[in-house]
Amino acid sequence: KAGVTQTPRYLIKTRGQQVTLSCSPISGHRSVSWYQQTPGQGLQFLFEYFSETQRNKGNFPGRFSGRQFSNSRSEMNVSTLELGDSALYLCASSLWRGSADTQYFGPGTRLTVL
Amino acid sequence: GENVEQHPSTLSVQEGDSAVIKCTYSDSASNYFPWYKQELGKRPQLIIDIRSNVGEKKDQRIAVTLNKTAKHFSLHITETQPEDSAVYFCAASKRKANDYKLSFGAGTTVTVRA
Numbered sequence: 001k002a003g004v005t006q007t008p009r010y011l012i013k014t015r016g017q018q019v020t021l022s023c024s025p026i027s028g029h030r031s032v033s034w035y036q037q038t039p040g041q042g043l044q045f046l047f048e049y050f051s052e053t054q055r056n057k058g059n060f061p062g063r064f065s066g067r068q069f070s071n072s073r074s075e076m077n078v079s080t081l082e083l084g085d086s087a088l089y090l091c092a093s094s095l096w097r098g099s100a101d102t103q104y105f106g107p108g109t110r111l112t113v114l
Numbered sequence: 115g116e117n118v119e120q121h122p123s124t125l126s127v128q129e130g131d132s133a134v135i136k137c138t139y140s141d142s143a144s145n146y147f148p149w150y151k152q153e154l155g156k157r158p159q160l161i162i163d164i165r166s167n168v169g170e171k172k173d174q175r176i177a178v179t180l181n182k183t184a185k186h187f188s189l190h191i192t193e194t195q196p197e198d199s200a201v202y203f204c205a206a207s208k209r210k211a212n213d214y215k216l217s218f219g220a221g222t223t224v225t226v227r228a
Contacts, residue, residue, distance in 0.1 A: 004157075033215070043158075043203060043218040056215050090157065102148070103216065105157040 001027055004093050004106035012112045018079040021109045025072050025093030031055075032074040033103060034066060037088040046089075049074050050097055078111075086113045116141040118206050120219025128227050133191040135222045137204035140185070144206040147180060147187045148216070153200045161202075162189070194226045 005024045013019050025032050034046040045058035049068035066076040072093075078085055088110050092103035117140040127133045137147075145166035150158035164171045164178045164187065171178050175194075180187040191198055204219040 035216075035218075042220045043205075043216075045215045045217070048215060058215065102160055102163065104160070105150075107157045 004091060004104055006089075006091055006106040006109050008109060009107065010110045010112075012114060013081050014114050015081055015083060017081050018077065019081060019111060020075055020077045021089055021091075021111075023074045023076075023091035023093075023106055025074070025091075026104055029093035029095050029104075030072050031094045031097055031101070032068060032072065033092045033094075034074070034076050035090045035092065036060075037090055037108070038086075043090070046076065048097075055097070081113045083113050086111060116144060116206055116208070116217040118204060118217050118219045120204050120222055122222060123220065124223045124225070126225045126227060127194050129194055129196060131194055133189075133194055133198070133224055133226075135189045135202055135204065135224075136186060137188070137206075137219050138184075138186040139206040139217075141206070141208060142182075142185060143208040144185075146207045147178070148205050149176075149178060149189050150203045150205065151200045152203065152221075158203060191224075194224075196226050196228055199224055199226045 007022045031050045033048040036044050048056040052068045063079045068074045088108045090105050090108045092105045094101040094103045120137045148163035151161045152158040162176050162178050164180050175192045177190040201221045201223050203221050205216040207216050
């Protein structure tokens with residue numbers, strides 16, 4: 001089976017812009033979780049989607065949002081970008097609900113905000 | 115929320131020696147504890163996990179132990195090899211309605227000296 005894929009792999013944006021990242025889970029996986037990875041804060045949970053519904057959300061401002069489609073593909077959106085949003089954004093898929101099952105990570109999208 | 119602490123932050127070992135990484139968690143309801151290995155520029159990859167009904171699990175040179183009473187779990191790598199050099203993350207989660215998320219430790223950078 002193909003692994004988790006994320007597009008694009010790299011993005012450069014300027015402050016104030018918005019960005020959309022995409023994640024395609026492993027075939028058959030229904031849960032997608034998103035994480036932000038930074039050198040200072042480590043891996044932090046953003047949100048989890050299952051059956052097109054957000055099931056859980058981390059401590060991030062409302063500028064961070066996401067959605068999941070009927071084929072389980074997920075997108076996350078960050079509006080009004082700030083310098084501090086520069087990070088590696090990772091998505092992870094699992095067969096069933098989020099972290100109750102093994103999560104497999106994608107390669108990540110490296111976002112740089114200038 | 116769950117708080118996972120990981121020690122040490124860096125670990126340098128001679129090839130062939132053992133490496134031990136320890137994590138503590140705060141929420142006694144946590145019952146799933148995966149370990150991820152992240153090589154430079156690559157995605158986190160699950161290397162081993164343990165659930166709360168098991169005290170120890172082994173997979174070749176890697177083992178994980180869990181002490182639920184003390185709320186800590188450890189990763190043991192024996193006969194270390196240069197390819198074990200990476201950042202290792204522990205994580206914890208709990209099976210609780212609408213509260214599925216992985217809380218990660220800050221990571222341990224392991225360097226295996228040839």
